[in-house]
Amino acid sequence: MVRVAECVIMQLTHCLYGYLEHDYPMMARALAQARQAADMGEVPVGAVVVANDGTILAEASNNCIAAIDPSGHAEMRALRQAAQVVGNYRLPGVTVYVTLEPCPMCASLLVCARIDRLVFGASDPKGGGVVSRYRIGSDGLLNHRFSVTAGVRAEECGQLLQEFFRNRRQFPVVKKRDSG
């Protein structure tokens, strides 16, 4: 009975917000990546890159801290992997799933990669590059635009980030001083 109700709600949501059938399971995979990032002490954001035939090309999570890389965002890493898999730095027809609205750097990368569609979970009112602060991806001044579906599993995606930052405030990482 619960499952039937869930299905009805999902169908209604698809109709209302333009979600596609596989948006939920793909976002679940992105969430799994985000949880892995949290376990490693990284900001919990995950991304999945899917070809237009449904093939998963790449999955990645944030690893800025471990890689000492300011560009180590989940979308950036997943797109680099996907380009290697396809053998092309352009990724037409591709859908990118990410748990958090991309920042301006990653939104610009999505334009460069010529992706077809972006699906994200939680919005980022402070730094979002797609709908919240900037509108990269629908800007007529740029040479490529992609469609955007926002808010897929937004609550779970946002909760993960909130929990992560709450824990970090409560238990800040004590930096070890270099004894040398």
Ligand SMILES: [Zn+2]
């Ligand atoms: Zn980014």
